[in-house]
Amino acid sequence: MAEKESAARPRAVVLVSGGMDSAVAIAAARAEGFDCYALSVDYGQRHHSELAASQRVAAAFAAIDHKTVHIDLRALGGSALTADIEVPESPSSGIPVTYVPARNTIMLSVAMGWAEVLGARDVYCGVNAVDYSGYPDCRPEFIEAFERLAQLATKAGVEGAGFHVHAPLMRMSKADIVRRGLELGVDFAMTVSCYQADDAGRACRRCDACRLRAQGFDEAGVADPTRYV
Numbered sequence: 001m002a003e004k005e006s007a008a009r010p011r012a013v014v015l016v017s018g019g020m021d022s023a024v025a026i027a028a029a030r031a032e033g034f035d036c037y038a039l040s041v042d043y044g045q046r047h048h049s050e051l052a053a054s055q056r057v058a059a060a061f062a063a064i065d066h067k068t069v070h071i072d073l074r075a076l077g078g079s080a081l082t083a084d085i086e087v088p089e090s091p092s093s094g095i096p097v098t099y100v101p102a103r104n105t106i107m108l109s110v111a112m113g114w115a116e117v118l119g120a121r122d123v124y125c126g127v128n129a130v131d132y133s134g135y136p137d138c139r140p141e142f143i144e145a146f147e148r149l150a151q152l153a154t155k156a157g158v159e160g161a162g163f164h165v166h167a168p169l170m171r172m173s174k175a176d177i178v179r180r181g182l183e184l185g186v187d188f189a190m191t192v193s194c195y196q197a198d199d200a201g202r203a204c205r206r207c208d209a210c211r212l213r214a215q216g217f218d219e220a221g222v223a224d225p226t227r228y229v
Contacts, residue, residue: 005064009035011120012166013111016040016066018053019193020186020213021126021169024177026061027184028168029124036124038063039114041107043100044074045081049201053192060190069110073100080195087195089206095134096208098195104137108146112163116154124166131174131216133208143167174216182222189225202229 005011012034014026029036038058042051051068058066077083079100088096104127111123127138136142147165151157169177181188193213194203203210205228217224 005035009033010122011035011037011064011115011118012122012124013037013039013115013118013120014063014124015107015111015126016054016057016063017126018050018055018057018191019126019209020181020188020191020216021128021177022054023057023061023126023186023188023191024169024181024184025124025126025166026057026063027181027186029122029166030061031184034122034124036061036063037114037118037120038066039107039111040066040068041110042068042070043082043103043106044072045100046087047081047192047195047197049197049199050192053190053201056190060187067114071106071110073103073106076101087204087207089204091208091211095136098133098208099135102137104135104142105146108165112150112154115163116156121156121161122164122166124168126169127167128169128172128174128177130170130172130176131212133212140167140170143170173219174212175219178216178220178222187225188217189227193226198229200227202227204229 016022016038040054074082080087080097150163192201193209195207
């Protein structure tokens with residue numbers, strides 16, 4: 001159930017995928033005093049159980065509203081998450097085939113649009129550039145460039161109100177993210193990170209997302225609550 005909005009708190013739109021990183025991002029936004037509006041994107045990903053997880057995460061952190069926007073990136077293909085391409089089960093060099101072209105640009109653009117409608121000036125996302133798969137749209141340079149774009153592309157930006165894109169996990173290791181999440185009360189058992197999780201949200205244990213997630217819990221010295229096939 002959505003929480004009643006407080007007139008004393010500013011609004012923020014938070015991208016919530018259902019994974020561990022976005023769960024910590026919305027927890028951080030709440031802790032920093034924002035009323036949170038959760039935004040998830042059904043982009044045609046093969047792992048739809050993460051969208052069910054996004055509902056759990058949004059509810060757990062008392063989102064005022066939670067929207068799921070449908071943008072079918074299967075029409076473009078080019079990724080193991082949106083096309084008939086096998087998900088790799090071992091680390092690879094370079095940008096992996098699980099990279100979804102333009103995904104974060106599209107998601108942040110939609111979040112920016114909803115923020116402008118809401119009169120919000122803050123957008124949160126869980127991108128990370130330390131323990132990650134090497135995606136170009138998870139780097140600090142990308143977030144900084146998008147924030148500059150937001151000042152030029154919106155009525156709010158042109159009129160001087162501006163936007164701030166928060167990426168509180170950007171420079172954290174996965175172990176740091178686990179520790180921070182626990183400090184903020186995140187129940188990681190409700191999240192789904194696996195690139196090919198089954199309909200029940202059980203993880204494969206073999207893909208890059210599973211490997212990084214398990215590594216984070218191990219290095220943090222915390223029991224891994226992930227449900228595996």
